[in-house]
Amino acid sequence: MSNPYAKLPAWVEYGLVPLINLAVAFLVAGLVVLLVGENPFEAAYHLINGAFGRGEYIGFTLYYATTFIFTGLAVAVAFHAGLFNIGGEGQAYVGGIGVALACLWLDQTMPWFVVFPLAIIGSAAFGAAWAFLPGWLQAKRGSHIVITTIMFNFIASSLMVYLLTRVLKPLGSMSPQTRTFAEGGQLPKLDWLLAIFGLDIGTAPFNVSFLLALVAALGVWLLIWRTKLGYEMRTMGHSPSAARYAGMSESRITVITMMISGALAGMMALNPIMGEQGRMQLDFVQGAGFVGIAVALMGRSHPAGIIPAAVLFGVLYQGGAEISFEMPSISRDMIVIIQGLVILFAGALENMFRPAITRLFSTSSRRAAVVAQTKGA
Amino acid sequence: MDFFHVIVVLLESTIRVSVPLIFAALAGLFTERAGIFDIGLEGKMLGAAFAAGAVAAITQSVWLGLLAAILISIALSLVHGYASITQRGNQIVSGVAINFIVAGSTVILGEAWFRQGGRTPALAEGARFQTINFPFADAIRDVPFIGPIYADLLSGHFILTYVAFAMVPLSWWILYRTRFGLRLRAVGENPGAVDTAGISVIWMRYRAVICCGILCGFAGAYLSLAMTAGFVKGMTAGKGYIALAALIFAKWRPFNIMLACLLFGFLDAFAIRLQGNPLPLIGQVPVQLMQALPYILTVILLAGFIGKAIPPKAGGVPYVKER
Numbered sequence: 001m002s003n004p005y006a007k008l009p010a011w012v013e014y015g016l017v018p019l020i021n022l023a024v025a026f027l028v029a030g031l032v033v034l035l036v037g038e039n040p041f042e043a044a045y046h047l048i049n050g051a052f053g054r055g056e057y058i059g060f061t062l063y064y065a066t067t068f069i070f071t072g073l074a075v076a077v078a079f080h081a082g083l084f085n086i087g088g089e090g091q092a093y094v095g096g097i098g099v100a101l102a103c104l105w106l107d108q109t110m111p112w113f114v115v116f117p118l119a120i121i122g123s124a125a126f127g128a129a130w131a132f133l134p135g136w137l138q139a140k141r142g143s144h145i146v147i148t149t150i151m152f153n154f155i156a157s158s159l160m161v162y163l164l165t166r167v168l169k170p171l172g173s174m175s176p177q178t179r180t181f182a183e184g185g186q187l188p189k190l191d192w193l194l195a196i197f198g199l200d201i202g203t204a205p206f207n208v209s210f211l212l213a214l215v216a217a218l219g220v221w222l223l224i225w226r227t228k229l230g231y232e233m234r235t236m237g238h239s240p241s242a243a244r245y246a247g248m249s250e251s252r253i254t255v256i257t258m259m260i261s262g263a264l265a266g267m268m269a270l271n272p273i274m275g276e277q278g279r280m281q282l283d284f285v286q287g288a289g290f291v292g293i294a295v296a297l298m299g300r301s302h303p304a305g306i307i308p309a310a311v312l313f314g315v316l317y318q319g320g321a322e323i324s325f326e327m328p329s330i331s332r333d334m335i336v337i338i339q340g341l342v343i344l345f346a347g348a349l350e351n352m353f354r355p356a357i358t359r360l361f362s363t364s365s366r367r368a369a370v371v372a373q374t375k376g377a
Numbered sequence: 378m379d380f381f382h383v384i385v386v387l388l389e390s391t392i393r394v395s396v397p398l399i400f401a402a403l404a405g406l407f408t409e410r411a412g413i414f415d416i417g418l419e420g421k422m423l424g425a426a427f428a429a430g431a432v433a434a435i436t437q438s439v440w441l442g443l444l445a446a447i448l449i450s451i452a453l454s455l456v457h458g459y460a461s462i463t464q465r466g467n468q469i470v471s472g473v474a475i476n477f478i479v480a481g482s483t484v485i486l487g488e489a490w491f492r493q494g495g496r497t498p499a500l501a502e503g504a505r506f507q508t509i510n511f512p513f514a515d516a517i518r519d520v521p522f523i524g525p526i527y528a529d530l531l532s533g534h535f536i537l538t539y540v541a542f543a544m545v546p547l548s549w550w551i552l553y554r555t556r557f558g559l560r561l562r563a564v565g566e567n568p569g570a571v572d573t574a575g576i577s578v579i580w581m582r583y584r585a586v587i588c589c590g591i592l593c594g595f596a597g598a599y600l601s602l603a604m605t606a607g608f609v610k611g612m613t614a615g616k617g618y619i620a621l622a623a624l625i626f627a628k629w630r631p632f633n634i635m636l637a638c639l640l641f642g643f644l645d646a647f648a649i650r651l652q653g654n655p656l657p658l659i660g661q662v663p664v665q666l667m668q669a670l671p672y673i674l675t676v677i678l679l680a681g682f683i684g685k686a687i688p689p690k691a692g693g694v695p696y697v698k699e700r
Contacts, residue, residue, distance in 0.1 A: 032486075035489075086469070137679070142681070143680050146414075147675070148679060150416070155673060158668050159665070290473070331484065336480050336481030339477050340480070343473055344470075344475070347466065347470035347471070348470045
């Protein structure tokens with residue numbers, strides 16, 4: 001990816017530019033609210049109130065954020081190697097099998113802290129396996145990873161419908177889901193974490209997988225910026241030919257990157273399955289894999305950016321539910337629009353405002369240079 | 378003769394479900410041949426279907442509905458074009474964004490305007506496409522073999538169905554027999570050469586994107602004005618992605634696209650027909666496997682196990698003019 005624009009100060013690059021993109025996205029979303037005949041400011045009030053108004057709301061916001069940290073990291077890891085993994089949705093869905101198997105196996109005999117590590121390994125393994133094939137096909141057979149991962153999303157969806165209606169469903173049950181797990185298959189809530197701030201968690205399913213998400217974010221940072229593999233991934237993402245000349249194996253990096261990405265997406269399944277529902281249901285991913293794309297783009301593929309971006313989308317999901325409750329004409333589909341607008345402005349149109357910003361900052365820095373020069377003389 | 382009858386019914390529904398795929402895949406053909414990836418077929422189709430349903434419901438005119446579908450679809454295409462041609466953004470990201478924006482806004486606007494749970498009002502007879510019966514179709518229906526083929530398979534479809542099948546040779550003619558088509562394909566293979574010849578790469582690509590918009594408009598209008606009487610939320614249900622798969626499966630060639638769409642349409646019709654009935658020789662086949670088959674076939678093809686699918690060389694790469 002070539003960058004024809006001048007280098008900007010870090011706070012502009014990672015702070016101002018994403019904020020401007022986000023502001024434009026919300027401006028357009030506000031226009032849609034106007035078009036529907038509602039007051040955008042009132043909607044904004046309900047959004048903020050619905051996301052932060054009570055301890056319970058904050059719990060829900062962070063519960064959603066947990067999911068999006070995982071999927072955002074998954075997309076970001078692939079971005080660093082120049083790969084676009086649209087398959088987070090399918091990988092998370094298939095990752096659910098690993099969680100469900102660990103829980104169904106041990107939930108009645110073991111406490112959660114024994115089941116949890118196994119479920120982590122299971123979800124990561126199934127997610128990685130589902131991402132392995134597209135990665136391998138790109139590396140060895142040259143098929144485009146975007147197309148294969150899209151196809152794998154649909155294949156995963158069919159596979160999971162089959163498994164949930166025929167294999168994992170308990171005998172005699174009509175609904176396509178696993179049985180409800182015993183206590184060992186349910187994660188404890190993080191009520192104590194919110195209690196520190198004097199908040200009551202209420203019924204919010206905010207659970208320990210949030211801590212795992214933070215660990216994963218740290219892990220991704222270490223991987224990308226502090227390991228040899230991460231260096232190779234970034235080299236390949238920046239310039240595949242440079243990576244090739246340096247003797248790095250493109251196919252090895254592609255496959256490994258996709259598996260890490262898939263593992264992160266798969267771990268998302270822990271949050272809804274073990275943290276909220278206590279069972280695996282049809283369509284439990286609910287588009288979180290795609291939200292990951294918006295989160296990664298907003299967070300500029302850096303864990304320090306992905307966490308706030310994930311919280312932002314948590315706010316949209318939780319606050320959006322509140323908006324649709326208070327203003328019935330703005331249903332939760334509004335979130336889908338905002339998500340699309342964020343992807344458009346922070347992703348595809350990221351360079352739209354860049355020339356103006358660059359001009360602004362290059363003139364001011366040139367002026368500073370001139371001032372320094374005259375002072376020196 | 379019962380088996381023959383089943384086949385005719387199956388082929389008839391194959392044609393019915395293949396039409397939007399053919400339109401959308403041909404739409405993708407124009408952009409991708411010009412070097413622009415288009416994941417946004419799904420979104421454009423959905424937006425067009427909504428526009429068609431909404432305008433036809435208000436004006437009670439099919440043709441205004443069709444026009445609205447085409448205009449909205451072109452507008453969405455131009456957003457994609459602006460992001461990927463002028464702003465040189467990531468074309469896949471842009472396509473994904475359009476899919477989400479449309480998926481959300483069709484529901485929000487539909488609910489706000491019509492208050493029917495994201496549907497548009499059911500269309501009366503004059504506000505939707507009617508099937509066309511060929512002359513003497515009823516008269517010769519009872520003639521063995523030829524009768525059912527003429528009366529049920531060839532006759533009795535919507536006008537858009539015939540348009541779709543006419544679009545296949547037309548697209549071929551435009552792409553392979555006109556100057557415009559030659560330049561369009563050249564822009565997708567080697568934009569530098571086209572630029573050197575003094576032709577604007579940017580303008581060529583914008584025109585390709587507009588062609589895509591027109592065809593996606595037809596696809597969407599077919600869904601909400603012909604196949605069903607009105608728009609239902611999320612009614613494309615992944616057809617845009619199947620069309621994309623068909624486009625790749627067809628190796629970016631018009632006549633192959635028609636065959637690939639008919640194949641995928643046949644699988645769809647067959648899966649509906651099969652529901653729970655065992656197949657001879659193979660036994661019970663899960664419906665889910667049939668539904669996943671187009672995607673699985675595309676993956677296998679892309680992997681180079683059935684011939685080789687080579688995309689246009691400059692696909693996905695924004696053109697930067699040398700100074």
